[in-house]
Amino acid sequence: MVRTFFLSFRLKNTYRVNSIIYSIKQLPLIKKILPDTLYQNHGLKIFGNVISALIEVGTTFIGKLLYLWLMIYSFISMYPTNSSETFLHLFFFLTLCGGLLNTYLFNPTRDKYYAMFLMNMDAREYTLSNYYYAMLKVFIGFLPFTILFGILTHIPIWLSILLPLFVVMVKTMINYFSLIDFKKTRKAKNENVPFKIVWILIVIFLALAYLVPFTKIVMPIWLFVVLFMISLGLGSYCFFKIHRFTEYRMMYKQLFANSGMEKKTAEQINKETALKQIELDRDLTSSKDGFPYFHELFVKRHRKILTIAVKKQALVLLLLSVAIFIGVLVNKDIKSTTNGILLMWLPYFVFIMYMLNRGTTITQAMFMNCDHAMLTYRIYRNPNVILGLFRERLKTLISINLLPATIIGASLAFLLFLTGGTTNALNYVVLFVSIIAMSIFFSVHYLVMYYLLQPYNVNTEMKSSTYSIVQGVTYFACYYMMQLKLPTFYFGLVITLFCVAYSLLSLWIAYRMAPKTFKLRN
Amino acid sequence: MKLIIEHLKKNFGSKEVLKDIDFEFEEGKIYGLLGRNGAGKTTFFNCLNEDIEVDDGTFYLEEKTTRPIVSEDIGYVLSTPNVPEFLTGREFLKFFIDINASRIEQPKSLDEYFDFMKIDVEDRDKLLKDYSHGMKNKMQMLVHIIANPKILLLDEPLTSFDVVVAEEMKQMLKGLKKGHIIIFSTHIMELALDLCDEIVILNKGVLEKIEKKNLDNEHFKNRIIEALKEE
Structure with missing residues (x-):
């Protein structure tokens, strides 16, 4: 599985580096100087790799910083409630929303399509290893900022360190729940086109997150800790079940068929919309x-x-x-x-x-x-x-x-x-x-x-x-x-x-x- | 009338696609342009149609005197059909006849044109976006024929037609060659031998006419393949 992961990582990286070189080649003026053999150029590959690494680091950290800051921290002063509890309250419900909208497993992206279907990599090994990597990125990406905002809002430091784990557990539970749903209905649901029920849940969670604190009610810390412990137990079980699941290839086959990536390019989709x-x-x-x-x-x-x-x-x-x-x-x-x-x-x-x-x-x-x-x-x-x-x-x-x-x-x-x-x-x-x-x-x-x-x-x-x-x-x-x-x-x-x-x-x-x-x- | 091409060159980056095209095409003949994948057939057509700029060389028409080629002289039928999809077949035809009115000697009614191209009555008022690939191709061919250009460039035009339509189109092209220069690119050797009066090969950036002389078809084919294989 480790081998599959590194292979897939290299594939994704090559694809990304080539896209970077391609976009450099599209720039006016510069494109005239650059030769066609650009993709063989070693120095440029290194440059592309550096950019690619920066993108990887950037996507790991920056989004999370902005999210915690803009969607949670900046709201706290609006409410009459205690800042640490308000932070946890918002964090809890927004994590539920995030878990529903951003699952990783049910997002049919191009790199997955290339790896599993064009390169014919083992779907289960590919998916699982990349899922673990994605979850690791979630954890590492959140950690510095939950600590930072934890300090700013006076949350106990041990709890700030555990907060990223809560995100991972919620995502994993929702993913496993979606896998069960797939097993039952034989329909894989693309996270980018959420179903009605998902929308309703999100509206409810958002209301609980942002409206309830106005009534001076927020989740007390002890309740958050209890819910966190439950998520830890259930989440571990779900990790285990996700690991045992075997039908990833079938699931992605469906996701790609419905997402239109299988045969159509972005241009074709544009063309169809225009028609x-x-x-x-x-x-x-x-x-x-x-x-x-x-x-x-x-x-x-x-x-x-x-x-x-x-x-x-x-x-x-x-x-x-x-x-x-x-x-x-x-x-x-x-x-x-x-x-x-x-x-x-x-x-x-x-x-x-x-x-x-x-x-x-x-x-x-x-x-x-x-x-x-x-x-x-x-x-x-x-x-x-x-x-x-x-x-x-x-x-x-x-x-x-x-x-x-x-x-x-x-x-x-x-x-x-x-x-x-x-x-x-x-x-x-x-x-x-x-x-x-x-x-x-x-x-x-x-x-x-x-x-x-x-x-x-x-x-x-x-x-x-x-x-x-x-x-x-x-x-x-x-x-x-x-x-x-x-x-x-x-x-x-x-x-x-x-x-x-x-x-x-x-x-x-x-x-x-x-x-x-x-x-x-x- | 002759289409004369002198020392035409076209490079893409450091790749010389057309090295030195020097050729005369004559009126009344269908030329079969053969070349391997990537040999530059489409590039050659694009150069003649001034879709891309040539790096060197000229081409012009020789009638009683010589003159540069103007846009009305060339009709270029692409392998993928290009028709304005928001019009119906009838509207497109009307529009095309409107803008080419000065060049059409004996205009016919729209339905006569549709009959000529064997496009069914019920399809004539459908939007072109709902036409099949083959029908769009027919429309594209039809408007080019109506515009009556002196030079007709056809890029793999018959591949999307079913066998019956392809046969009709072949007969139509044969009927059309008088007064025109038709250059026809294809990968299908049998089609080239069957339809074309001359076989021209594009290999290594150079155009070369393959003389049939007294060869039988089998030997002629072998010569063409030998010529295409030459490195």
Whole structure:
């Protein structure tokens, strides 16, 4: 079993190292310098191994630190109860949730598929040895932080040291319970698609964890210790039973069959999702000719993700606005805070507009369901055709996104009026116009990026790291804006000017470059 | 009309896929392009279709004078069918005829085209995403034929068809060769011998015509295999 474990560990590591080298090779500029024989390069392998080791260490520790800190420790001060008991209380119920959602055994991951089915390793030996390793990682990963937060919340040190063991035992019990369920029903249940009962349990546990302490009731330490002792006994028994279980291969066969990993790649799944967005309705026709006909049908057949999705969005925004209007009229506190927010928090709306914009979904559908096939036709790559269709698409994208933007812009301006107005009447205009400008900016941005960087190849694989980087930068820039508090008037003015300048510039570049850049990648 | 290729080169990294392609393809003939796996047949087609940039060399059309190839000159039928899946067969056909209207000399009705390609009446108004692989291939072939390009590149086009349809397509291609240059890549030797007027081999990055002369089929086959095996 030890041999199987090291073999599987090396396999996983090789796979990871190669993925790292592959992503290095995808970086712009760097990819031009690097030779094709990269995967043979010894030094780079070592570098990859170092990164891989860092990832292994990182996944062991960092997640657990964040979890204990953000989900437990940071909540403690909210409750009127004793901090050590509150910590244990939250820890207990969240461990139950975690055990249900994160079992290891019932998570069909790619490395398991490679090892058991492509490399034909002994399923039981593979699963058990890796399960023990995973549990060891849970223990070691939690240990420093249960001690740390234990000290901070004055939990007896011996108990802090034992806490990680509780997590291992709970996971093991839940795993064994799921194995029994598999034996009985002959159905292996993927942890990533939890059943109704699991959801209900999680809601109950979360409520017990986070709501009950408000009533000044938390689990006393002695009760936690008793439950821990019980988990130790039952968990050991379950370990033994899991060790004796023999049908792992069958179980994973099922998990993989249902998870779709068996034959499908991520690209195929993307493609299938995209195809599902198409709908045929006899009424969805067009009376136009040529490319306008083509584009109109595209829009109509994709109304699920285009017009209908946006209308729903708009409706929700409208209801939300009305709710806020009422709130402002009823409550004076809300009224004055809102007024302040409106005059200082406009940067926040950059992120909101970013989240609302449907550019990524739409350009992805454009590629998957349309350009992927059409770009193989020479006539479709004719510069006039590319630009003609670009114009049609730009119009559609902008007008679709304008509906929710108008609602937000108008609501904000009206809200400013309702909450007592402003000394500078231009603030009304700035609020409205800057929201509209942001909406147009995102529409232009996504479409121009799509046309300039067309990131997919003929197999619908994403091949452009530049595109991913641009998307990442966009996200972070918008996310960063949330932290800013600037006077609405000046910020609105600047952002509007920026949006207009950016849109004009990028459209100019797109017009010059798109006929060359808009093609299938190799 | 001739398609003339001069000293075409294409490398991927340090790998020379097309070393020195120097060849003339003539109107009215079907060329069978044979090559081993990875020999570069698809790369060659991609270069002609300007899907990828060539590293060196030129290709052009020679009619009364010579001129560069424009997009209307080439129809490239890929081995995997590529059709816009959000349209119905009829809509795709209408769209394609719309945008190629200037080049279609005697346009027929949509149903006549469907009849020509033997696509059933009940399938014509289905979304292309619900077409079978073979039917998508038929649609792809059909629109390329309608667009009437001077050069037709076919990458393994008949493999997805059942035997009956494959036979129909063969006859159709034979009927089409007048006025066109058809280059047909395949792995199936019998198909190449049966359908093509000339056999061209892509080996070690070079195109070479295999002369049949007075060889019988069996000897001809052996020569082709010998040529393909050459290292």
